[in-house]
Amino acid sequence: MSTGTMKKSHSQWSSRMGFMLAAAGSAVGLGNIWKFPYMAGQMGGSAFVLTYLLFMFIIGMPILVLEWLIGRRGQKNPIHTMEDVAVSEGHSKSWRWVGIIGVLGSFLILSFYSVIGGWATDYIVLAAKGTFEGVNGKTTALIFDNFKADVGSLLTWHTVFMFATAFIVALGVGAGLERGCKLMMPGLGILLLVLVGYAIYASGPAFYKACDFLFTPNWSALNGTAILAALGHAFFSLSLGMGIMMAYGSYLGKDVDLLSTARTVVILDVVVAVLSGIAIFPLVFANGLEPAAGPGLIFVTLPIAFGNMIGGTVLGILFFIFLTFAALTSSISLLEPTVELLEEKTHMGRKTATIVISILIWALGIACILSFNKWADVKFFDKNIFDSLDYLTSKIMLPITGLGTVIFGAYMMKQKRIQEELNLTNFWFKIWRVLTSIVIPIAIVAILVFGLQH
Numbered sequence: 001m002s003t004g005t006m007k008k009s010h011s012q013w014s015s016r017m018g019f020m021l022a023a024a025g026s027a028v029g030l031g032n033i034w035k036f037p038y039m040a041g042q043m044g045g046s047a048f049v050l051t052y053l054l055f056m057f058i059i060g061m062p063i064l065v066l067e068w069l070i071g072r073r074g075q076k077n078p079i080h081t082m083e084d085v086a087v088s089e090g091h092s093k094s095w096r097w098v099g100i101i102g103v104l105g106s107f108l109i110l111s112f113y114s115v116i117g118g119w120a121t122d123y124i125v126l127a128a129k130g131t132f133e134g135v136n137g138k139t140t141a142l143i144f145d146n147f148k149a150d151v152g153s154l155l156t157w158h159t160v161f162m163f164a165t166a167f168i169v170a171l172g173v174g175a176g177l178e179r180g181c182k183l184m185m186p187g188l189g190i191l192l193l194v195l196v197g198y199a200i201y202a203s204g205p206a207f208y209k210a211c212d213f214l215f216t217p218n219w220s221a222l223n224g225t226a227i228l229a230a231l232g233h234a235f236f237s238l239s240l241g242m243g244i245m246m247a248y249g250s251y252l253g254k255d256v257d258l259l260s261t262a263r264t265v266v267i268l269d270v271v272v273a274v275l276s277g278i279a280i281f282p283l284v285f286a287n288g289l290e291p292a293a294g295p296g297l298i299f300v301t302l303p304i305a306f307g308n309m310i311g312g313t314v315l316g317i318l319f320f321i322f323l324t325f326a327a328l329t330s331s332i333s334l335l336e337p338t339v340e341l342l343e344e345k346t347h348m349g350r351k352t353a354t355i356v357i358s359i360l361i362w363a364l365g366i367a368c369i370l371s372f373n374k375w376a377d378v379k380f381f382d383k384n385i386f387d388s389l390d391y392l393t394s395k396i397m398l399p400i401t402g403l404g405t406v407i408f409g410a411y412m413m414k415q416k417r418i419q420e421e422l423n424l425t426n427f428w429f430k431i432w433r434v435l436t437s438i439v440i441p442i443a444i445v446a447i448l449v450f451g452l453q454h
């Protein structure tokens with residue numbers, strides 16, 4: 001959902017439902033279906049999964065609530081919101097840096113998000129051509145490897161995806177997309193369930209192996225890297241630390257209950273991620289694929305299901321269409337903050353601002369594409385360009401802005417008013433206080449310090 005659209009059509013969300021859909025639209029995306037499974041695979045499974053689940057509820061959810069709460073007070077874009085709310089609470093304007101780093105983060109993330117969105121779009125066409133019929137793990141890997149090496153194709157689909165994102169943001173037709181989402185989201189949910197069903201039916205004992213891999217605690221696999229990855233992914237997955245949820249909060253009516261709305265969004269987000277994991281890993285094990293294969297994981301596993309199940313071609317087409325839409329509702333929310341900023345700071349029109357920013361992001365995306373083939377050897381601290389961008393944003397910038405937000409919320413804002421706004425009894429408010437003023441800040445700092453050394 002594009003925030004700019006909302007401004008024109010109505011100054012507040014028409015209903016709690018409309019708001020929730022937009023927030024969930026931003027949250028549920030490639031992060032759940034593409035990124036979560038491949039990270040779980042790389043980080044050794046359950047230790048990462050369980051830590052991520054824990055962080056979603058004890059760190060992600062309170063920060064989500066705080067971003068909405070601050071946004072609702074500020075009623076502006078994230079940078080000015082932080083500035084205004086800080087000043088009104090008697091503090092320095094410098095708190096705007098939380099907003100600035102956030103906006104920069106959304107810019108960088110979109111450059112690689114669009115590349116992967118392009119992969120999803122291309123897979124619609126591949127599914128429609130019948131490419132996956134009768135495939136096995138070897139052929140899907142081959143199809144993906146060829147695709148990854150084909151710069152022309154990657155560039156085409158990245159361009160298509162970025163163009164679609166820019167088009168929606170420039171014209172402010174996000175509301176139309178939101179309507180589409182009302183159909184697509186449940187559709188995506190149903191298809192994920194079908195895929196889980198197929199995984200149970202077709203993978204035999206590999207299904208238990210997958211569940212074991214994902215859920216039976218293996219704390220020995222837990223190290224600084226995995227904990228930091230789980231924290232970063234909780235932020236990424238809930239679209240936190242980029243001012244995006246703050247911007248959404250500025251359209252929220254006073255009567256909306258932030259806590260219960262946040263709970264629903266977090267649960268939805270987690271369910272989609274976990275279902276994706278349960279759909280994918282049985283296929284990984286049953287077909288002898290490598291769990292730690294990296295960003296290509298869903299693109300080499302799910303086609304096996306579509307290629308061998310009844311009606312698989314149609315389901316495959318639908319799945320990748322839904323995935324592309326889920327990616328689009330997230331990508332427009334990633335583009336919006338930078339466009340809005342440029343529009344305000346330069347008096348450029350909305351369309352020009354969108355074009356300028358989109359071209360910059362698109363260009364950075366090309367570097368990301370090349371890191372999968374021609375520039376695979378260009379490395380920063382041992383990471384290719386794609387991995388570096390992901391590392392810098394998810395593991396450094398998002399936790400830092402998250403830390404800024406929680407410190408601001410716990411130490412710079414009048415707590416009595418927060419208690420009233422969140423409608424908390426004294427007991428629950430104590431828990432909220434302990435979480436936001438002690439547990440979360442210490443956890444983020446410790447994880448950052450510890451994780452960055454490993």
Ligand code: PHE
Binds near residue numbers: 026031106109239333
């Ligand atoms: N949360 C989105 C996802 O899981 C990605 C995203 C990140 C969207 C940050 C907006 C902001 O795919």
